[in-house]
Structure formats: C-alpha cells, structure tokens
C-alpha cells in the first residue's frame with residue numbers, strides 16, 4: 001500500500017512541486033510509480049488558471065471515484081484519491097460537495113504535509129486508527145516558503161529550480177495570487193546550494209522558476225552596484241561549475257530593467273530564449289488587465305533584448321476575448337504579433353475566474369469571436385515558427401542532449417539554445433552532453449539533424 005502516482009496539470013511550478021512532493025514521499029518510504037494502474041494512491045496536482053484546466057482534473061477525479069465505488073461494491077480495492085495544488089487551494093472545502101469520496105485535499109502552502117496525511121490514512125486502513133473523513137489542509141501560512149525542494153533520484157539533464165513562490169501583481173483576470181499566495185523569495189545561498197547539488201548529480205541546465213521571476217528578492221534583498229537581486233542571482237547560478245546552461249521563466253515586462261538585459265550580453269551560459277508574456281497589444285486592454293506597461297514599452301524591451309543578443313528567441317502568452325476586447329483592440333494584438341514575430345506563443349481564450357477583479361466585467365466576447373481570434377493568432381504562429389525552424393536548416397546548432405526521443409528507434413532529443421526541439425540519431429552515451437548538430441530538415445514544431453563529428 002505504498003505506491004503513489006502523481007498526475008500533474010498546469011504550469012512548470014506544478015511540475016516542480018510534483019517532483020518535490022514525490023521526493024518527500026520517497027523519503028517517507030513511499031514508492032513513486034509511473035501510472036495509475038500500478039498505484040495505491042493517486043494524487044492530482046491541479047491547476048485553476050482557466051475553467052478548462054479545472055474541468056479536466058474534475059473529470060479525472062470523477063472517473064477515479066466511480067471506479068473506487070465499483071471496486072468497493074465488488075469487495076476489491078481501488079486507489080485512494082487526493083487533490084492537491086492550485087484547485088485544492090482555490091476550491092477548498094467546496095470540492096467535497098461535488099466529490100464526497102475524496103480522501104485528501106491539500107493546498108499549495110501545505111505540500112510538505114502530504115506524507116503525514118497519507119501516513120494517517122494508511123494507518124487507519126491497517127486498522128491502527130479511525131478512518132478519517134476527507135482530510136482537508138489548505139490553511140495559508142504567513143510567510144510560508146513551503147520549503148519543499150527535493151528532486152527525483154537519478155540524473156536530470158535539465159532541472160527546474162523554484163526561486164520564489166506566489167505573486168503580488170493582481171492582474172485583473174488572474175487567480176494565481178489567490179491560489180499561490182503572496183510573493184516570497186528563497187535565500188540566494190539556498191538556491192545556489194540546490195543548483196550545486198543538481199550539477200554534482202549530473203544536471204547541465206537549470207531553469208529558474210517564479211511567477212514573476214525578475215521580481216526575485218524585490219521585497220527581501222537589496223540591489224547592489226546597480227544590479228537587482230535577480231541579476232545577482234543569475235550571476236551566482238551562472239558561476240556554478242558543471243552547469244552549462246541557465247534559463248528562467250516567466251519574467252514580467254514591467255520589471256524588465258537594463259541590468260537583466262545586460263545579463264544576456266554578459267553571461268554566456270544564459271540561453272537566448274525568453275518567455276515574455278504580453279497578454280495583449282492594445283493599451284486599453286492592458287490597462288483593463290492591470291498590466292502596468294504599454295505596447296510601446298513592451299516593444300522597446302524586445303528591441304533592447306535583440307540589441308544585446310541578436311539571436312534572441314521570443315515566446316509569449318496572449319489572452320483573446322478579455323471583456324470589452326473589440327476588433328480594433330485585437331487588430332493591435334495581431335500587429336504586435338507580426339512586429340515581434342514570436343517564435344512560440346500560448347494563446348488563451350479568456351476564462352472568467354470568480355474572485356478576480358475582472359469577474360465583475362462579465363464575459364462579453366462571444367465564444368465564436370474568441371475562437372476566430374485564437375485561430376488567427378495560431379495561424380500566424382505556425383508560419384513564424386516554421387520560418388524560424390527553416391532558417392536553421394544548414395546551420396550547426398549547439399544541442400544539450402536530454403535523452404531518447406519518445407518515438408523512433410535510436411532517435412535522441414535535445415534543445416538548441418533558442419529552446420527549439422532537435423531530433424537526431426544518437427547513442428545513450430550522448431545523454432547530458434552539449435553536441436553540435438547540423439540541421440537538415442524542419443517542421444513547425446521540431447528540427448531534424450545529425451551530430452557533427454569534429
């Protein structure tokens with residue numbers, strides 16, 4: 001009764017949290033398994049950012065609970081079910097109304113309690129205590145760091161490192177400040193120690209994670225020599241021996257100052273890809289979204305980054321159909337999209353989140369209009385992405401080899417510095433190495449090539 005399967009929805013923070021919860025559980029004698037069929041316990045680490053994300057996890061939970069009831073009726077045992085993460089934090093006790101047979105609900109600030117709660121349930125199953133009804137632990141902890149920073153065992157060529165939690169921005173559409181709490185940063189020494197340990201275990205690339213990662217330490221630490229705490233952190237992580245690549249996500253256009261632009265010029269391990277969510281190209285919409293920058297300011301940041309680093313690849317997030325978005329507003333988003341020529345983008349149809357400021361504005365843009373705007377952006381994105389990939393054909397790209405590709409015998413996968421997926425014939429000894437790959441063919445989503453032997 002100690003096999004746990006963790007299914008992750010949502011963003012990279014959630015992926016990182018799932019890994020850390022897994023490490024805590026392992027330390028307590030649980031075994032993390034790769035599928036629900038092998039599991040005694042299923043944990044869904046959930047996302048609340050859009051209704052669709054919640055519905056996905058709720059649908060899954062509903063199916064698992066039905067299976068559990070059927071099993072109970074047949075006298076067999078189906079896995080226990082826990083909902084953890086953002087939707088647990090967001091919906092809390094209300095989850096039990098729709099899913100009364102849940103065993104466990106744990107919010108984002110209580111991840112460290114997951115093993116203790118599971119122990120408790122397991123003991124009751126062994127007859128060592130009363131069977132608890134659904135355990136709910138979503139209390140917010142003042143100043144909590146939710147200090148769970150363990151990693152999965154074995155080598156990870158590329159690893160996420162969480163540098164901060166929470167968000168204080170309160171964009172009008174967004175539930176994250178509610179699900180993740182106030183912004184708080186980890187100590188630089190702790191982050192660097194974690195990166196050192198990863199490097200010693202074979203990690204070659206680290207991605208620093210935060211909701212607004214460039215605001216790292218803005219509350220806790222001082223600027224020094226014109227360098228913000230985030231720029232200082234980048235320098236320290238960059239200096240760790242064994243780490244060959246550094247990335248971060250997501251920065252906010254507002255706090256994107258000169259010192260960070262200069263890091264791209266001065267720190268060779270910092271890869272030339274940046275995910276810079278713009279949300280809209282219309283100043284009117286940006287104001288309504290409470291994004292404190294203008295279209296012009298965003299474009300100047302893009303220019304500054306391209307000046308510092310001509311090869312820079314850009315990706316972004318865009319919301320279509322925010323309440324009150326007109327054709328004219330959307331035309332400005334399209335124009336901005338064309339001007340920057342984003343290499344990658346996540347386009348989201350606006351989804352009302354109750355409890356946010358924008359919820360009071362209603363959901364005024366019809367579904368078909370959102371759909372049409374979404375498709376127009378996707379079409380352009382496909383063209384830009386293909387053009388960028390085709391421009392790589394014939395060039396030699398530095399690729400960090402992550403491992404076997406999911407498909408194809410002897411095919412390996414890695415990424416170039418611009419974060420493009422590269423597939424090539426390889427061997428297991430290549431894993432974790434930086435190798436030159438000559439690109440021979442491109443599609444919209446990946447490029448193909450062969451390792452160059454110098």
Ligand code: SAH
Nearest residue numbers: 173174211250277317318319348349350351
């Ligand atoms: N902290 C990150 C974003 C995290 S949420 C940042 O600000 O950069 C990821 C993306 O989800 C956001 O950038 C936004 O584009 C989208 N999103 C957030 N709330 C949304 C909503 N209510 N409807 C649609 N998309 C939303």
Ligand code: SF4
Nearest residue numbers: 167169170171174176
């Ligand atoms: Fe949400 Fe805005 Fe914070 Fe990003 S910056 S997590 S979009 S409130």
Ligand code: F3S
Nearest residue numbers: 010011047048049086
């Ligand atoms: Fe991430 Fe979704 Fe939570 S985007 S922070 S998992 S609400």
